[in-house]
Amino acid sequence: MSNGPWQPRGQGPRNPNPWGGGPAGGGHGGREPPDLEEILRRSQDRLRRVIPGGGGEGGGIGRLGAIGIAFLGLLAIAGWLLTGFYTVRPNEIGIERVFGRFAALTAPGLNWNWPYPVGRIDKPTIAVQTIEVGLRSDARGRGGVRDVREESLMLTGDENIVDVDFAVLWLVDARRPQDFVFNLREPAGTVKAVAESAMREVIGRREIQPILTGARLEIEREVQELMQKTLNGYGAGIIIQQVQMQKVDPPNEVINAFRDVQAARADQERMQNEAQTYANRMIPEARGEASRIIQRAEAERERMIADARGEAARFNSVLDEYSKAPDVTRQRLYLETIERIYGGMDKVIIDQGRQNGAQGVVPFLPLNEMIRPRAGTTEPGRR
Template sequence: MPWSNQNGGGGWQGGGGGNRGPWGQGPQGGGGNQPPDLDELLRRAQEKLRQVFSGGNGPAGGGTGAGAGGGRGPAFLIVLLVLGLVAYSSFFRVNANEKGIVLRFGDHVRTVEPGLHLKFPYPIETVLTPAVTNITSIDIGIRGSGGAPVTVPEESLMLTGDENIVDISFSVQWRIKAEEAANFLFNVENPEFAVKAVAESMMREAVGASRIDVLQTTGRNEVQNTVREGLQRTLDGYGAGIEITEVKLQKVDPPAQVLDAFRDVQAARADQERARNQAETYANTVIPRARGDAAKITQAAEAYREQVVAEAEGDAQRFMAIYNEYRKAQAVTRKRIYIETMQEVLGDTNKLFLNGVDGGQGILPYLPLNELKPAPASGAASNASSSASNQNATGGR
């Protein structure tokens, strides 16, 4: 035993002539406190472990039995622990938002769906479970610092197609492709940095092909779609296993140093556009009105022409009808035409009759009896007046 103080041992002898231990204590028979025996402590611990794993039996009688039990207990415990570790490392669970990537000695062998699965124990096979449904957002050109965002000029300042500098900030949202989760883990070392670098490159290319006024107004959606498609195409070429869900422009402004001047230019352009719109409105009002007046005049002229032509054709037809009748009875027609003409010419003039008696020297006045008649008050008065007039006319003759 290590603490045996025999005369021949010479291991822990005091310098004063007595056998003493390493702590300066004398042998047990000398009346001092002797330290506990380590072998005894180990033996007792083994006995307790053996009782636990052997169903609570008492210790074996004898030193040989204790030694044998002490050899079997730790081995059994080690075996049991190893079996527990093997069982624990052979089962794994994949959550609903994850994909299970199983590696065998570091080589990808299969991809498993969410649920409980079995594998070879560690270190033969290991499992990686990336979340494939989580959306990750990256801001480019701006950083969130507390409450107020901070612009990053080296990322946000870009040159447009009309040689203007524009301050742009935008965000990119992406997630892992479920069917390409292994590519996401092994093909790109830093996926977030790759997405950011490619997105900034695509945005600079799209901005360089556009004008600043288009970027601020109608071209925003087109630029966003162009950048998203180009970014997705490039990442697919890398085999990154990343799906770009959205690219959104947050700010499209001139640099702060020239912002006031740019706003003045924009206001002038707005005034120009307003004046152009007013002129076009006036032109759209005056020109149709002038065209309407011209069409009205043209239609009136055409109507007058049709009227004149119709009257001329009617006169010609009437003349031809009279001429045909004249050819049939020239004397009668001539006399009738003469009488009708004289009636038309002399109808509104004072009339004088020259009597052809006595050589035609006397003048016979014409008495317009019809003009002296009063207006008839009723039908009877009219008939009476008519009868009186006829009688007067008869007596005058």
Template sequence: MEEKVVEMFNRVKGQKPPTNMIVGGLALLVALWAASTCFYKVGTEETGVVLRLGKFSKMTEPGLQFKLPFGIDQVYLVKTGRVLREEFGFRTQEPGVRTTYSPRRMEEESLTLTGDLNVTDVEWMVQYQINDPYRYLFKVNNPETTIRDISEAVVRRVVGNSNVSDVLTVQRAALALQIQSEVQEILNSYEMGVRIVTVRFQDVNPPGPVRDAFNEVNEAEQQRESMILQARAQYNQEVPKARGVARSRILEAEGYAVERVNRAQGEATRFTALLNEYRTAPEVTRQRLYLETMESILPKLEEIYVIDGNGATSPLPLLPLSQARQGGAR
């Protein structure tokens, strides 16, 4: 049996296959290869840029897409849905809830000279997003390096125009916004198709040899700001209160002035009327004034003595009948 199999194999081996079978096999292989290169996949965070014979053709959305085979269409995948970032002065090893950073110091990136000739150790990051994949790929050679160079140049210029106290303390946010605006303006002039999401200072410290002294200055600045805020709070509490008291006193004084003026005017009117009556009937008016005066004075006296005008008799006390009636009533 084995001899028959070997004989049959040698017989087939000695025969030449027909030409049409070779051509058909090759055509099948070419067709399979072309079919395998006609489709490509675009990820959820990607945009496909298609070049046809070296010229821009179209952009494709995420999903399975078709292209012409044999290198007629070339596809470049760009991560447009992801926020990318460049780090300066530090490197992230493992991002996550507890991000770990590389222990290696990168002082060639972080050491920066301020406007008052002080050296600061500035660590920062630039986060950006690609909003025009075609420009990002073909307008500038090596866009990532370009973004790093522009960011580093702008940071050094902005920090170099600021005082060290501003960089270390209260002006970090304002400086970051200024850097973001200037970097975006330069990238727009280059037509890079990149949008700066944010520029954030990771850490800003003085150099190691003078760090303790700068930390003391920073604490003093913070204490000063705290005392200023406390003084403003006390000012906002005391000044309105004092203004309210002053306004109350002014209103009381104005009311008292109106009362005195009205009383004086009433007294003056009463005196004028009385003077007119006196001029008309002097004796009657004089007698009436005397009686009215005695009527108001006598009830206030505890003891009353009646004295003869000639001095012939001794003083005669007037019996206080009203008091005796009150005592009897008890």
């Protein structure tokens, strides 16, 4: 009877088939299982040949084998640790992970982190990138541009349709690159979706006329601010550097009608400018004429007030004299009035006291023209 597979050497014959059965036939279809003792022995022989000055059999071989295995393990660990060195380029930022969690940010240069699978390195590029919305440039650099109308057609606030092509310049935020790595799965697709949504919102709040003419800079600024606010809410770690509107036109189907409308509006503005110029010329003239009329009226008013005050003063002075000598004053007023009435006309005096057909007409007055003064004589009425 055999002593089994673990029988020491030199203590009887050893069964070449430790699992039972003869070398041919048996319960395993003629296949012998591996001899573990033989495998160990051959391994020790190889190790003895590799290590110079190896000892004899038994415990010496086992100790040497353990030392060799430990040495190989240390070499493997050292090689594994050496794979943890990595280089960060000047336009990159290193993001170290340990067991999948964010550990630290590293500057450009040579750095070290735990190798895979314990650690991992992400190196996002800090460079300006461009996202096009509404158009696609030729990737081969031939200068061709393909219009993507499902992205560029937008509805304005006055229910018109406008074709807007624009580009967005963005880059990774160097202060929070870990947000860019951990919070975004498809950065370019996210930026494009946010850009299209922001532009549609801004265009939807405006009428088409300012969009086609002079509101481009303001629209670009509003879209940039809205995109940055949205991405900050996502924690995307992205900076929107600029929004550039490249083409803003009506749809091709109605562009001719829009051009006619634009021409009519240009004529309207021209006529309004001409009317405003005429008004600017006529209004100051009218205001000047009105001012002159007002000044003349005020001067006439002052003159009439002054005359009235003079007449009142003269009347008061006459009244004072009249109160002192009523008869004399009354006679004087009568004579002055007669003089003022008859002073500038021809006069005929009829003497009603004559009788018997005598002529009672004094044909000519005033007497100062009928009686001319002689030299050396005194004029009538003067003494």
